[in-house]
Amino acid sequence: MRTSSLEKALQGSLARRQERSSLRKLTIAPRQSVDFSSNDFLSLSTSSELKSEYLRNLAQCEEFRLGSGGSRLLDGNSIYAEELERDLAAFHHAPSGLLFNSGFDANSGFFSCVPLPGDVVFHDEFIHASVHEGMRLSRAGCCISFKHNSVEDLQHQLLILLKKDALIEKGERNVFIAIESLYSMDGDLAPIRDIVEVVGRLLPHGNGHIVVDEAHSTGVYGPQGRGIVCSLGLEDKIFARLHTFGKALASQGAIILCSEVTRQFLINYARPMIYTTFISFPALVAIKTTTSFMMRGGTVALSNHLWALVEHLYDQLKILDTTMAAHAYSRGLLRIPRECPQSPIFSVLTNEPRALANACQNAGFVVRAIVPPTVPHGGERVRICLHAGNTKEESDMLLATIGLWLSQMATSHSGNAEDSGHRGVGTSKL
Ligand SMILES: Cc1ncc(COP(=O)(O)O)c(C=O)c1O
Numbered sequence: 001m002r003t004s005s006l007e008k009a010l011q012g013s014l015a016r017r018q019e020r021s022s023l024r025k026l027t028i029a030p031r032q033s034v035d036f037s038s039n040d041f042l043s044l045s046t047s048s049e050l051k052s053e054y055l056r057n058l059a060q061c062e063e064f065r066l067g068s069g070g071s072r073l074l075d076g077n078s079i080y081a082e083e084l085e086r087d088l089a090a091f092h093h094a095p096s097g098l099l100f101n102s103g104f105d106a107n108s109g110f111f112s113c114v115p116l117p118g119d120v121v122f123h124d125e126f127i128h129a130s131v132h133e134g135m136r137l138s139r140a141g142c143c144i145s146f147k148h149n150s151v152e153d154l155q156h157q158l159l160i161l162l163k164k165d166a167l168i169e170k171g172e173r174n175v176f177i178a179i180e181s182l183y184s185m186d187g188d189l190a191p192i193r194d195i196v197e198v199v200g201r202l203l204p205h206g207n208g209h210i211v212v213d214e215a216h217s218t219g220v221y222g223p224q225g226r227g228i229v230c231s232l233g234l235e236d237k238i239f240a241r242l243h244t245f246g247k248a249l250a251s252q253g254a255i256i257l258c259s260e261v262t263r264q265f266l267i268n269y270a271r272p273m274i275y276t277t278f279i280s281f282p283a284l285v286a287i288k289t290t291t292s293f294m295m296r297g298g299t300v301a302l303s304n305h306l307w308a309l310v311e312h313l314y315d316q317l318k319i320l321d322t323t324m325a326a327h328a329y330s331r332g333l334l335r336i337p338r339e340c341p342q343s344p345i346f347s348v349l350t351n352e353p354r355a356l357a358n359a360c361q362n363a364g365f366v367v368r369a370i371v372p373p374t375v376p377h378g379g380e381r382v383r384i385c386l387h388a389g390n391t392k393e394e395s396d397m398l399l400a401t402i403g404l405w406l407s408q409m410a411t412s413h414s415g416n417a418e419d420s421g422h423r424g425v426g427t428s429k430l
Pocket residue numbers: 102103104105107128130180184213215216244245246252253254
């Protein structure tokens with residue numbers, strides 16, 4: 001068959017990505033490898049206890065049918081889904097909640113319809129692509145990014161806007177502030193309390209609406225996994241919260257927690273919820289199984305182990321960092337976070353992300369190299385994500401692999417430097 005001009009153009013784009021080393025590919029980790037990468041923070045997706053519970057719940061579900069049967073607005077709705085929503089809203093201390101097929105649908109649906117014509121959306125510069133998708137389709141007058149986690153920049157930009165737009169000052173135009181509670185690239189937390197303070201102070205008429213995406217904090221932070229907003233006691237100050245079930249809760253789908261009016265508005269206007277077949281029963285039962293486990297406190301022991309592992313890995317990384325510090329070359333190969341991460345996500349900055357990730361993968365550890373454009377130049381890294389299912393021994397073996405790789409790199413660098421007439425770093429101590 002002849003290649004059409006369309007296929008040639010598509011092929012050209014792929015080839016350009018390949019040249020820039022940014023071609024995306026589907027991969028499957030070897031079965032026996034140790035997971036230091038996925039979002040399955042609590043390792044619930046492999047829990048045999050939960051798998052059995054899921055099968056029992058499936059068998060007992062009276063309304064059970066395989067597919068949901070249609071859009072939630074037509075035949076897809078069920079008592080099961082409505083009860084699940086009510087239970088989740090109550091657990092997270094919210095007036096109500098609305099399920100979506102995914103967090104992506106929830107964010108894109110929310111931001112495409114809730115900001116009204118002329119409204120303004122501020123967003124952290126690292127906000128998730130799904131929020132960008134919603135903003136692209138929204139009727140907002142403008143969408144403005146502020147520097148990552150910078151309350152000063154948010155305040156600065158809000159003040160500029162207040163000077164320009166009297167409607168905002170009078171409280172007659174809405175301002176949305178979109179943030180994530182935990183950002184997945186650096187594993188850092190948003191200064192939610194300070195953002196609430198600034199928004200409340202600069203927009204005293206109540207037209208500032210903060211929307212918090214808790215995709216990465218669901219199940220792991222806050223009392224029994226309720227998330228960071230609940231842990232700060234700020235439920236009443238946040239306009240809407242997103243919790244997803246595909247990460248720590250090992251299932252799929254998402255819920256937006258909000259007022260009953262906002263829920264009704266979303267049911268009427270959020271297109272990714274209206275024009276799609278609703279979550280199937282097996283997926284609803286999976287959500288119910290893992291969220292019930294969370295609600296009865298099942299995740300607490302797992303989270304405690306996870307936090308102990310975070311400290312352990314950080315202590316070991318610091319020792320490795322100190323050992324290697326004598327060798328100037330190693331600085332660019334390994335830059336660890338200055339403080340112990342407040343999340344299970346470790347960003348090990350390195351100017352050789354692919355080589356380091358390959359070394360770890362060859363030793364049986366799944367870690368990911370993160371390179372531009374996903375992160376800015378200079379922010380190249382290997383992302384290590386800890387899980388409740390990881391052991392200290394696995395963490396130590398990963399560290400040993402990184403240490404070995406550093407030694408080998410320093411040795412080969414030293415050899416190269418000497419070959420080319422330069423003095424390399426000494427390798428005798430490595
Ligand atoms: C911050 C954030 N929000 C939303 C999403 C989308 O959630 P989901 O995977 O359920 O579509 C993701 C994940 O991919 C995410 O990381």
